[in-house]
Amino acid sequence: MKSIAVVGAGKIGVMIADLLSSTGDYTVTIVDQYEESLARVKLQVPAVETKQADASDQAQMEEILKDKFGVINCCPFNIGRTIATAAVAQGTHYFDLTEDVASTRVIKELAKESKTALVPQCGLAPGFISIVAYDLAKKFDTLHNVHMRVGALPRYPSNALKYNLTWSTDGLINEYLNPCEAIVNGKLREVPPLEELETFSLDGDDYEAFNTSGGLGTLCETLEGKVKNLNYRTVRYPGHRDLMKMLINDLGLGDRPDLLKDIMEASVPVTMQDVVLVFVNVSGTKNGMFVQETFARKVYSREINNTLRSAIQITTASGICAALDLMVEGKLPQKGFVRQEDICFADFIANRFGRNYMDNKNTVGSHDPKESEPSVKKIA
DSSP, X not given: OEEEEEEOOSXXXXXXXXXXXXXXXXXXXXXXSOHHHHHHHHHHOTTSEEEEOOTTOHHHHXXXXXXXXXXXXXXXXXXXXXXXXXXXXXXXXXXXXXXXXXXXXXXXXXXXXXXXXXXXXXXXXXXXXXXXXXXXXXXXXXXXXXXXXXXXXXXXXXSTTOOOBOSOHHHHHHHHHSOEEEEETTEEEEEOTTOSOEEEEETTEEEEEEEOSSTXXXXXXXXXXXXXXXXXXXXXXXXXXXXXXXXXXXXXXXXXXXXXXXXXXXXXXXXXXXXXXXXXXXXXXXXXXXEEEEEEEEEEOEEETTEEEOHHHHHHXXXXXXXHHHHHTTOSOSSEEOOGGGSOXXXXXXXXXXXXXXXXXXXXXXXXXXXXXXXXXXXX
């Protein structure tokens, strides 16, 4: 039985603790600085141990990580360095969910001297989307386009933003503000967030997609020099992007992210009734022919272990738990920096947690997800 620390007792951290502890293969200690958060954990997942500590204090983290096989960081992106440094010091495997590019670069540097593995970006996007995209891309002789689209959306939007909060508000704002990596005509570039708007229809519903930061993970580095165009865009319902641009640019809230967070958390309700849309489109040549392959999924909220979980909880927690399982099974490198594209898609989907992505009733369009093709129109 492996001993795991989960740092951060938010919605994702609690579900990760629940998934791992329910297998009987892991003992879980969940760590948070707030006593009230830990009290809620004990009500939801009584089998786990709780520990009150400040994740930004490296000495406290090192003490907690003694004799731990792995640590799962579910804290805001700016705390990643401290937890990862403590993990390296204690010889503990490190996993996180960050979409922050700068944080991942820091972890990559730490991994150079580590005797254990550092595996960042293990969620949905980056995370599962990178695993899918690389699995499709490596089957081509030459690559033309790799397009990655992901959205965590309310099933019943009822406000002007056509959006409900389903995950970290800090992470949401961060991806709307920071530059985005892309490969354009064979060259690695930074492109602005909230731009390059496109609209498309999929399975009878209308969507828009636009640039946001971090969703590509390390794929730009992996595929640079091998693909003509590579990009990631977040999916929303039509009209959302324009309102966010107004708030961030015209009203200047991009310069006051703490105020923007307060406004959104006070005005935009949380929902458990959500859907996660995953769409990857890859084109290139195979055996001398120019061809295209597509992967599409919709994952919905549902009960797991007798508790209603949102789609974003299910997809995010399942991704990082599957990565941990594969590490335990020896199917991932046991030291150094581990990219999401180092994870074999077939291994991920065969995993007990990874299977949460592949339930047939979550398939877009038909039993074969490749039969669902969107109609896409670039409009800005």
